Amino acid sequence: AVVVSPYVRAGVDHTLFEHASIPATVTQQFIGPPREHAPFLREQNATPMLGLLAPISPRDDWPSYTPGARITWTPTLDRPASALQLEHAQELHAALTRILPDVAGRLDPVGVKTKKDVAAFVSEAMTALHERAGYA
Structure with a gap:
């Protein structure tokens, strides 16, 4: 999963998340532990993402993007058909x-x-x- 937020510390977290982690996170934030309150087994067993959020001031750093090498396209219509x-x-x-x-x-x-x-x-x-x- 890719989590983008000014409230997430910079870096990579290697925790395995899945689609059900989103409703599990909402359940944990607003209702209680997903194992007790989530309506579906998959959500109950999904890893919530609240642990990624940090009590920090919003980050305002920007990634540095360096342009990659330009790729030139050459038509290949004269090549053999697949x-x-x-x-x-x-x-x-x-x-x-x-x-x-x-x-x-x-x-x-x-x-x-x-x-x-x-x-x-x-x-x-x-x-x-x-x-x-x-x-x-």
């Missing part, structure tokens, strides 16, 4: 064969080799399917 992309083209062609055989005849998934080929194939196939469905 197995998943090739399978998608095959499945899409099978659907076209049943629904729009004339379009399936124009599109050949065997010629799909690169990511760019997949993009063009899927674009043309989906355009045809959308036109048939009345979405275009």
Whole structure:
């Protein structure tokens, strides 16, 4: 869990918290011990976060962020298509064969080799399917 508050001491606490720690903390703060007052077993057994709060003046320190190295993006459309992309083209062609055989005849998934080929194939196939469905 990440706890951010000006009333939490700086540093890392290695206590294991879970989602149920939130209602367990509220129960402990306003009603009493979660083991006695929480309505659900998971909340009863969750670790409350009140121990993280410290009776201190609010902190006003700021983290120092240093910019990381810039990453430049290079298009990879000419790289080979992944197995998943090739399978998608095959499945899409099978659907076209049943629904729009004339379009399936124009599109050949065997010629799909690169990511760019997949993009063009899927674009043309989906355009045809959308036109048939009345979405275009």
